[in-house]
Amino acid sequence: MKQKITLKKIAKEFEVSISTVSKALKDSHEISNELKEKIKAFADYYHYKPNSLALNLRNQKTKTIGIIIPEIVHHFFTKVISGIEYIANEKGYNVMICMSNESYEKEVLNMDMLANGIVDGIIVSVAKETEEKGEYSHFKDLIYNGIPLVMFDRVIDEIICNKVITNDIDGGYLATKHLINIGCKKIAILTTPDYVTVGALRNQGYQNALSDHNMQINEDLIIKIDDKHDIEKQIKKVFAQKNPPDGIFAVNEIYAAIAMKKAKNYNINVPNDLSVIGFTDGLISQYSTPSLSTVAQHGYHMGQKAIELLLTEIDSQDTDYQYETTIIETDLIFRESTSKV
Amino acid sequence: MKQKITLKKIAKEFEVSISTVSKALKDSHEISNELKEKIKAFADYYHYKPNSLALNLRNQKTKTIGIIIPEIVHHFFTKVISGIEYIANEKGYNVMICMSNESYEKEVLNMDMLANGIVDGIIVSVAKETEEKGEYSHFKDLIYNGIPLVMFDRVIDEIICNKVITNDIDGGYLATKHLINIGCKKIAILTTPDYVTVGALRNQGYQNALSDHNMQINEDLIIKIDDKHDIEKQIKKVFAQKNPPDGIFAVNEIYAAIAMKKAKNYNINVPNDLSVIGFTDGLISQYSTPSLSTVAQHGYHMGQKAIELLLTEIDSQDTDYQYETTIIETDLIFRESTSKV
């Protein structure tokens, strides 16, 4: 393996000191023009690049930020990452992505690893298992150690840090209200277990909308899907009853897409007999047939906001730095799966 | 900001040398039990963790590998990343993900940055622009500098390194043959410009299948989509002609999904009047209606293979190390978009 060229080797070549070489390459006035030219030419020829590890160690910063997400095969998260990456690169930062796979243990492992000097700050969306356990000491440790932290989407109230969240309640409200507006009388929600906070919040919005429009909240129409079991079977039940709903609000794309498929099996036409609206404007929503009306989350924008907050925290040595929570508003996208008014 | 605890600080606390502390924490026999206990307790209390940067510098390796992909909002690439990440973590490696956004310049930038000691090896799928330009010196430099490199999916023949590729020709052949088998007489292909090698290869498979079954290759049925212009418009043309095809092979999911949508606009029923088959088993294929028959690429497995090759190269100091090209075979997945025989 070819050895990397270092200051030391250049110094040896010209029989000067390492500091001289370093200064010459930085075009310092301390070094004679003649020597500078020679050293630069030599360095250029061998494609000299300062070793990042050494720089990081010396500067006590890495110009790298870490992201911990529950999973990467997921349109929303990749959108957020794109947004983060764009701004980060613009500001000269690199991005290290880790996956918790929704596991508490992996989340802790990843944080420990990132916290050891490798990154200047961390952006995280917390794993379902962590939410379920309610075990947050790893976040507290991080903050205690002075490492800037931004949470996005799935955030934890009791951890005090910068946050970027979707207005989930409002999104759920908008979606439900849309179904009401187009005349749906019996509206079901396909949501997550309560410990998944975003699911719970969207459900909250759903219930608020019903109440505000004097519609009854029926527990039988609130289907909390358990990912650990057969999702299709759980969704199918909605249509198996004798008086199925005429509107469905699904808290994500997948549930919505499955609902549309199942409806077809029961000869229920979307959108004529049933209107379906999802959450998150991903590929499925765009390319399904009928295409899916949905609540757009603006993941890209969310990522941008998160990294901006992180970088300002990194750059600030204020003792009275103020954390903020940015709420990204949602928008309704009308497509084919909800009937016209 | 809380200062990180270091060996130096622990040494000061006990008025011993740094080396003593280091040895004590590693349970060296050189240190008395009494002192070891005290130091360990102290270190535990303050959650001491060796600084990664210092270790990396000393060990001249980082236990981190870099991935450069064209874009992250893409099901196939995220699958590959998942596969890489799984094995990497198992072997104690971390993963740094960079995006070239299909840009040559960003690809070079990312490689330069990763090559500077930050990672022990790199896995890359090359950007379209790089393929178009045919400018590969950054890869040669990398190899010249002794940094292990694995290419996957979009690879370059003239660069000698480990590679993992889909059997694109065979995939294209299988897909086309399937359409022939179910009785399609006029089969179109929606493919990429020729410089995108995977598109060209799938097209090759398509043409081979036609030839082998004594069907004419008609240039009018070979639609090379240019991503820079309106994709829908380009695909729509297929159906605008008076005698539209009864079979379409699309080299990716998106083209397939759009084709199905456009067919519907022209009142062409899928699969009765038209059979459509895609490439890559992503979410769209699964959740579209009708669900899409497709060629499965096994991205997860591909990622696993890529990282395995990389790690063995990293671990080997053989001078006569042999590079290999692993070909991942494709499988047909039959769904609703292609009619039964």
Next chain:
DNA sequence: GAATCTTGCGAAAACGTTTTCGTGTTAATA
């Protein structure tokens, strides 16, 4: 001709770790 200033470079510390090699003290052996 002495004092000062400029030029051009080197020494050394610092970042945090690991590891080899010494070295002084005490205990065991001949």
Next chain:
DNA sequence: TATTAACACGAAAACGTTTTCGCAAGATTC
């Protein structure tokens, strides 16, 4: 009692860089 062995620790180098400070030689000033 003299030699050796065991024990417990410290010094220093190494990884590659940047930067402050010091210093010698020559040039300039009065």
